[in-house]
Each structure stands twice: as structure tokens, then as C-alpha cells.
Amino acid sequence: MDNLLQGTRDAVHLLISMDPEFLEIVGLSLFVSLTATFLAGIVAIPFGLTIGIKEFPGKKMLVRLIYTLMSMPPVVIGLVIFLLLLRSGPLGRFRLNFTPTAMIIAQFCLVTPIITGVVFNGTKERGSEIRDLAKTLGASPSQTLWLLIRELRINIMSAVVTGYGRAISEVGAVMVVGGNIRGHTRVMTTTIAMLRNMGEYSLAIATGIVLLLISFIINSLLYHWQQER
């Protein structure tokens, strides 16, 4: 209990003091997770919409695969990406391990199936109806896609928020591919894990509170934007 109270006090202190190192950690966390979510959204939203409205051989198997990947442990994804990016690995020549880019790649792989799965679930309910309406009113394929995005925006927003939540809160993948290097790949979740190992519980709690606060602000902004639309 003392640690929790002290953690709350430290969180306030961290926010007021504007410690440059802490701000850098927060900034990198946001940069990595928002970039990964944004890139995953570009791929996963059209993909989820497409499999939601189209019938094709192997669709059931593909959906099962996506659902399985949705629950993939981050540390496993981190390990696979780490091995692929290893100097002796197939993508080793890019020398990306222990860089923020590798962390973005890992989180992208983590978040893409989540956004795809959630968008797919929303699309299979109403997607065909929307597509048929667009077609009967003379919409082109690109206009139909845009209408689908517009009509399913709440579902898409939920998918993006869920994906972002998963990205910002995960520790396994970024720890494996990033290595938690001070001033380079250290993010809030890896900081918390490190502080816990060092026995700095109140500071770990403080970082957790700041992480929650940032998530709350971003979710509130997205929710507000969704309501406005």
C-alpha cells in the first residue's frame, strides 16, 4: 500500500518535474506505439473490410488464423522478429535489432491481426448490406470502400483503440527486439519491468500511472473525435 501511495506521489512529481529522460521515454513509447498502430491500420482496415464482405475459398481458415494471431503472446512475436532481424538472419543486413524501427515492426505484427479481427467482426454484420447499397446507388469500388469505412467508423475506431492499447501496454516484444537501451530503445513498459527488477517499486508504479494517464488522454481524444463524426 505504501508503494502505491508513494508511486502516486512520484507520478505527480514526474509529471511536474518534466524530467528530460522520463519525457524521452514517454515520447519514444508514444512514437513507437502510434506509428505501429497507424501502419497496422493502413494494412488491417482494408484487409478486415475485404474479408468481411467477400466470400472466397479458404476464408474460414484465414479467419481462424487471424483469431489465433490475435492472442499471440507478444514475447513470441518479439522473438520471431528478433530472429529474422538477427545479423545472421534473413533480414540481418538491415541491422535493425535494438532500434526503435525493430520495435515498431514487432508491434506492427502484434497489432495488425487485432485490428483485422475486430474490423472483420464488425464488417461481417453490416458490411454486405453497405456494399450492396453502395452498388445499387452507383458507387465505384473506391467509393464503396470509403462508404464502408465511413459507416463502420465506430467499429474501426474500436479496432484501432484496441490495437493501440495492446501496443502501448505490451512489454515482451519491445524488450526482446529493443533491449531496453537507455536513451535509445527504453519505453515506459520496459522501464517498469526494469524498475521492478531493481526493487524501485514506487517509481515503477509512478511510470505505470503516467502510462495509464497517457492512454486515457489518447482514448478520450479518439472517443471525442468518434462522437464528433
Added chain:
Amino acid sequence: MHLFIEHLTKSYDEKKVLDISRLEIDSGCFWGIIGPNGSGKSTLLKIISSLTAPCQSRILYDGLPLNDRLLLDMTLVFQKPYLLRTSVFQNIAYPLQLRHVSSRQLKEQVEEMLTRFQIEHLRDQKAWTLSGGEAQKVALARALVFKPRLIMLDEPTANIDPTSILLLEKQIRIHYETYRPTVLMVTHNLQQTKRMCDQVAFLHEGTLQDAGPLEKVFGGHAHPLVHSFIQQGLI
């Protein structure tokens, strides 16, 4: 729009739901598509509007196979219409926006539709707050606003109140008489068919049993099946 349909078949899981050897629909005619449940009426409209792929068919629109240009000239109104998650005005404006109509013309045409369907008071209301009858009025206004040359209506007045039915029928008929599109209307209502249509196609178990002018199909020499269904009140 002139329609020529030949060798049209559609099956679901080996079960044949539609098998029409030939049906010709002249431009500017108002057709009623009638028949009991499961006779393939809605499937026929979905195939003509290219929402459903047939197993086999030769369909010509004004003598041509379907293309993007022709798709812009036709519409299908569903029995349970889907309205966009926006205002009534925006719903009716949507097909005009797709056709890049100028904002002044768009406003004029949408306002005209709101007046014709007596829904001016719903102009800014969100579509999901509408009753079934109001939603159907909006869907019809949206389908007619861009003046398509082929209008397909799948039971457009099912499950709505009698006053709204009369209004919708009147507006459909006025639109038809003003612009002379080809209209295909699926209906279960025999009286409505007689009020609205000039030509009738009678489908039973996916096959075309009879087609032609109203007085021929429903007249003294009606097809025995048509006669029997009328007697049983099945259409």
C-alpha cells in the same frame, strides 16, 4: 432501359432457385414481379442489379452487357432499406454526391424529394431514429433522386402503414409517368400490382410461368397456377 434476359439460372447448394429461359422487358414499362415466397423474385432483381452472380445467364441492358456506365443508371430498393448513419438530407444527397452534382442542384433536388415524400420535417434528423415507414420513404427518395433509367423495387411497401403505402405508390407512379424509367417491382400484393403495374411476370419455384400485360396474366385466360394462387390468396 431495355432488358433482355436469356438462359438465366441460379442455384444455391445444388438447389435451383431460378431458371428463366427468356424474358424481355421493354424500355419504359412498369413490371410487377409476382409469385409466392421462395419463387426467386428477389434473386432475379439481385442478379439484374449485379449484386448476385448467376450460374449462367445472358442479360443485355439496352442491348449491351452490364458496364460501369449502365450501373450508374439503375437502382434497387430493398424491402428493409439500409440508411447511412447520417441525416435524412445526407442520405438522399448521397447518390448525387457520387455523381458530382453541383451543391446548388443537389440542394434543390434533395429538397424536392423531401417535399414529394412529405418528410421535410425530418430533413436534419438522424436516419437511425426513423420509423420503418419513414425509413422506406427516405430510401425511395434516395433511389429516385438521381433519376435512374432502371428502378427495381423489392416489396417497397411491405410492413408499412396504409397511408404511407398510398403516398409511396403515388410518388412512384408520378416519378414513372414523369421520367418513364423501366420499373421492376416485386410485390405480394395483388391489388397493388393492379394499381401500379402495366405488365406482370409470374414466377413459381424459380421458373417463369407467365408474363405479359396485366389483363392477359390476370384475365379470363389466366395461367392455371396464377388462377389457383389468386384463389388461395397466396399472391
